[in-house]
Amino acid sequence: MRKLTTLAVLLTLPLIACSANTTGTATAPTAGSTPPGKDSAAVGFIFVGPKDDFGYNQAAYQGSQEVAKAFPNLEVITAENVPEDDNAARVMNSMIAKGAKIIFATSYGHLDAALKVAAEHPDVAVVQQGNLITAAVPPNAGTFFGTVYEPVYLAGIAAGKATKTGKLGYVYAFPITQTIDNINAFELGAQSVNPDAQTFTVSTSSWCDPGKQAEAAANLLKQGVDVITQHQDCTATVIKATEAAGKFTVGYHADASAIAPKGWLTGSQWNWGPLYTDIVKTALGGTFTGSKYNDNFRVGYRTGENPFVQSPYGPLVDDATKAEIDKARELLKTSSPFAGPIKDQEGKVRIPEGTVPDYTTIEKIDYFVAGVVGSLPKS
Amino acid sequence: MSDLVVDVLTGAVRGGTAIMFAALGETIAERAGVVNLGTEGSMLVGALGGYALAAETGSPWVGLVAGALAGGLLALVHAVMVVWRRSDQFATGLTVMFLGLGLTSLFGAAYVGRAAPGFDPVPVPLLADVPVLGEILFQHDPVTYLSFAAAPLLWWWLRSTRGGLLLRTAGERADVLHVHGYRPGLIRGAAVVAGGALAGIGGAQLATAYAHAWFEGMTAGRGFIAVALVIFAAWRPLWVMAGSYLFGAALALAPALQARGESLNQFALDALPFLITLAILAILGRRTLRAAPEELRRVFT
Structure with missing residues (x-):
């Protein structure tokens, strides 16, 4: 019993330490103080x-x-x-x-x-x-x-052009709005050039668990998916699995073409x-x-210099696809990947025809669009 | 449907292997009377050691050996502390785990995102073409094939060899060893180090054969799952093997269902491996404790 008590104390110590640290000295904001950051x-x-x-x-x-x-x-x-x-x-x-x-x-x-x-x-x-x-x-x-989903939409066009099976894969961590927007934009981009393209989603419930990523990639590939992209903090595992299977990779966060020299299509990265x-x-x-x-x-493209930019193309992207993407990028300067009509998975129109939603509206989207396979985890 | 079962079972072997190596290592330590909560740490240093040496030398086999050495070396810290310094096994094990976490995030930074050769699947001729079983068992990497032999080998060694007898005696009746002129401390220390080496192999398998990447904290609790597994497998190697695949299957179920577009409660599936552990522990209750090595029971109570 004594040992168990020791264990319990050890396990709770960090918690106590943390809570002690956060009861800091809170000072009420005073009017007329120096401008923040000056x-x-x-x-x-x-x-x-x-x-x-x-x-x-x-x-x-x-x-x-x-x-x-x-x-x-x-x-x-x-x-x-x-x-x-x-x-x-x-x-x-x-x-x-x-x-x-x-x-x-x-x-x-x-x-x-x-x-x-x-x-x-x-x-x-x-x-x-x-x-x-x-x-x-x-x-x-x-x-x-x-507006991360704009270059993701463009990458979706490359994916929609490249796929032979019409099945795209998306490995993601958590169903936060940013990720939902990305998955939807990827599918909408693919659909814009390949109306039958579907995006299969697998979540890992972690920003970086390479073991779970390996399992996610293996299962997507097994189901006939031939283009995989992801929203994970560490990306090597999924990319290597896709490349080893001879399939296509769309990157996210960084130019990882070095580890997918054959199958790299394009991606999106920060600047x-x-x-x-x-x-x-x-x-x-x-x-x-x-x-x-x-x-x-x-x-985003509509309001100025998007810090999220498109990654370089891989060797298998042809000129017709690049031209298609250039055209879409121009269009995004006045429109949006989510320009209506946008239907959800049940076929219900969520954004009516003729509507171009603003950025904050898009960040509140909490449904998958038609063509995305898989459902959002509900708590 | 049968297709789903095959995928889940294949995933169970794929993902359960790293856990099995670690759990077999923990079995060795606990059969000798020492609990090593640092197993997670040994897996981590094994994962980094395996990946780093594979990257440096170009050979994943060298990496595997390095992973075993690294895991064993970290476990040596635990062995020295608890066997010779008689420190508390739980506190020491947790500290050793954090030591492994800290060391690997410090020295691992250089290997994040770095390319390294790994173990690729090598289908076994003929066997790989057997319907159902071929896909589940015989289309994996070489380290996974090694793991098939590891549990039966450990079972046989513990049961039928003099070394196995000495190890079990160290865990059951250390005094008897004293009487016969053996040093139980030495046997326990060796068991802990050997256990750490196996956990290191598990980590190396995770990094160089399963995930093909190093990332800090990449074991994500698999070492702790291994420790829990040993208890509910009642310290028996073959049950440990089965338990590892059960965990592997629980981890493989969610992606297999999702890739088919099945709607399901993601969070419930994530909790599944842990719910299974709790359920089994609750069912077995004190029965497992009765199966525990004598000397180990003193640690728990």
């Missing part, structure tokens, strides 16, 4: 994974290094593997203690912690990458993102540098509050 000596970045994951976190890290290059006098503090819980608030607070008045919380699940830190430190500008603030946006906070730099510039200048970044800022 003349900050440092800028902090937190990442949910390692900075060299060949994926989402690596792209965000590279963005942070471009900020360092653009502002040589600014100290750039980075923290990897920051979990999406109260620990994130602790890490951000320690960055603030080191003089950072601009904080980038770069993972979807960092939002709650980011808002908490923003509420405690009115002089610090806290921006979160990828999530949406649904309540009133505080004067020193905001979210930003590219965060310019946007990060502009956010930092805005905050340093003291004009963060009321700026476009003090909001749920989204940028």
